[in-house]
Amino acid sequence: MRMPTNDLISPKTGQRLKVALTVPNMAWAEWDESSRWRFIPYNICLLAAVVKERCSVRVIDANAEGMSEEQFAAALRDYGPDIVGVTVLMDQYGPSGHRAASCAKSVSRDITVVMGGVYATMNTQQVLEDTNIDYVVGGEGEYVFADLLAALYARAPMPQTGVAFRDAGGVTVDGGHAPLIEDLDSLPLPSYDLVDFLSYVSAEPKRRHVDSPSLYPYARILTSRGCPFGCAFCQVESIHGRKFRARSAENVLDEIQWLRGEYGIRAVIFDDDNLFTDKGRAADIFRGMIKRSLVMPWVSIGTPVFRLDRGMVDLMKESGCEYIDLAIESGTHRVLKEIIGKPVKLDHAVEMASYARNKGIFVAANFIIGFPTETWEEIRETVRFAEEVNVDYVKIFVAIPLRHTRLWNLCVETNSFRKGFTPDGARWNEGQIETDEFTARDLSILRAYEWDRINFATPEKRKRIAQRMHIGESELDEIRRKTRAAAARER
Numbered sequence: 001m002r003m004p005t006n007d008l009i010s011p012k013t014g015q016r017l018k019v020a021l022t023v024p025n026m027a028w029a030e031w032d033e034s035s036r037w038r039f040i041p042y043n044i045c046l047l048a049a050v051v052k053e054r055c056s057v058r059v060i061d062a063n064a065e066g067m068s069e070e071q072f073a074a075a076l077r078d079y080g081p082d083i084v085g086v087t088v089l090m091d092q093y094g095p096s097g098h099r100a101a102s103c104a105k106s107v108s109r110d111i112t113v114v115m116g117g118v119y120a121t122m123n124t125q126q127v128l129e130d131t132n133i134d135y136v137v138g139g140e141g142e143y144v145f146a147d148l149l150a151a152l153y154a155r156a157p158m159p160q161t162g163v164a165f166r167d168a169g170g171v172t173v174d175g176g177h178a179p180l181i182e183d184l185d186s187l188p189l190p191s192y193d194l195v196d197f198l199s200y201v202s203a204e205p206k207r208r209h210v211d212s213p214s215l216y217p218y219a220r221i222l223t224s225r226g227c228p229f230g231c232a233f234c235q236v237e238s239i240h241g242r243k244f245r246a247r248s249a250e251n252v253l254d255e256i257q258w259l260r261g262e263y264g265i266r267a268v269i270f271d272d273d274n275l276f277t278d279k280g281r282a283a284d285i286f287r288g289m290i291k292r293s294l295v296m297p298w299v300s301i302g303t304p305v306f307r308l309d310r311g312m313v314d315l316m317k318e319s320g321c322e323y324i325d326l327a328i329e330s331g332t333h334r335v336l337k338e339i340i341g342k343p344v345k346l347d348h349a350v351e352m353a354s355y356a357r358n359k360g361i362f363v364a365a366n367f368i369i370g371f372p373t374e375t376w377e378e379i380r381e382t383v384r385f386a387e388e389v390n391v392d393y394v395k396i397f398v399a400i401p402l403r404h405t406r407l408w409n410l411c412v413e414t415n416s417f418r419k420g421f422t423p424d425g426a427r428w429n430e431g432q433i434e435t436d437e438f439t440a441r442d443l444s445i446l447r448a449y450e451w452d453r454i455n456f457a458t459p460e461k462r463k464r465i466a467q468r469m470h471i472g473e474s475e476l477d478e479i480r481r482k483t484r485a486a487a488a489r490e491r
Helices: 041-053 069-079 091-107 116-120 125-126 142-153 198-203 236-240 251-264 281-292 311-318 334-339 347-356 376-388 404-416 440-455 460-470 474-491
Strands: 018-022 056-061 083-087 113-118 135-137 165-166 172-174 218-221 267-269 300-302 320-328 362-369 392-398
Touching: 018 041, 018 069, 041 056, 041 083, 041 142, 056 069, 056 362, 069 091, 083 091, 083 142, 091 113, 091 116, 091 125, 113 116, 113 142, 113 440, 116 135, 116 236, 125 135, 125 165, 125 172, 135 142, 198 251, 198 392, 218 251, 251 281, 281 311, 311 320, 320 334, 320 347, 334 376, 347 362, 362 376, 376 392, 376 440, 392 440, 440 474, 460 474
Parallel strands: 018 056, 018 083, 083 113, 113 135, 218 267, 267 300, 300 320, 320 362, 362 392
Antiparallel strands: 135 165, 165 172
16 A cells, blocks of 8 residues: 655645654653653654655654653744644553643644554543544554545545544544554555664663563564454454454565664564464564574564464574563463463463473563452462463563453453542553452562562572673662562552
């Protein structure tokens, strides 16, 4: 799919339309340093690549630059955009998006503000209550945003789906989600030339964690969209649909080769939830890395353990895999089957974790506790299994209900939201579920202290984790201390 190539013209200036694609500073909404991070603005760089043939585009990443609202408004004033696009990663940072919209309108009421991203997609009606926001693009917005620009500035028809706005009478017209993009190979490479790409990927992050690559610069890559598994806590199904859609192996390999040639990347993080859903395609990617001499250290985030087998692990290691994060989620069959809905077999998880570790891959595992109807004994059983699975690093999360998920609905049905819970003020790292079996504080303290006990039980484990984080053991001890203290402070 391609846009027409004729320029879109600003009625204000008579010149080529100016579009500013922006990332608000998370600090405008979030006061907890531990829950903010500097991320590559992949989504808006991809959006820019789709529309820049017809428009002048500037990316303003207030989060990466640590901008104040005044500095952000000054950057907009300096550029003089006709359109300001705002992306917000998740509900917790929603207020930062509204502040960005307010800044844009303070520069000029004539600026058209469009919001997209996860927060806008999941909270369309709420977002449009803000009169500083003119349009919301929901779901996969690359082509719909281009169509919206054409409708506003080239007299093309307004997109029938994917755009929400207030009509002349102030009534919200909600076009729902954008059509899913079936051919992901049709999307261009992200326009990283519009940002200082290497500044994002050339140094250790301020917040150290085991997910980081071992070499720099690195790149983060998404190879697929949609998820067929529909875990209770996840919004991916609501955003990208249940249908799994994948870029071809050759398309993925071309991106890796381009990133290495253009930016000299030396490592890759695969951000997919579903890199292994099509096992044949995954194997083709790894074989292609070997064949094209693209072997480099790579990391897999949120690896579905039920899609792994020994042959796949062998190929992963040969192509450069250094770290996997196994999404096991629970240590009890009932919670996995009846609440989460993930087809994990615990004995298979133990086998794959052991096999990958023996191959020299650093293995982490994710667990979630505190679901409605989960008993305290089931929570303790998950903690026991987290220890017994014997991985290099265990992550224990408290279940967080997000809108438009089965977990959210289950909390409503069982009256399990914490007393005083307000969705708009919820923080991702704070428990929001309470039952007769546990309080949010119970979970917070249990999570932190068991994380500490399991991961740092021996000098050998402490040394290996510190090496993985690229820090000294004294710095690791300070991270442990702060984590325990933060848990004790939570309400």
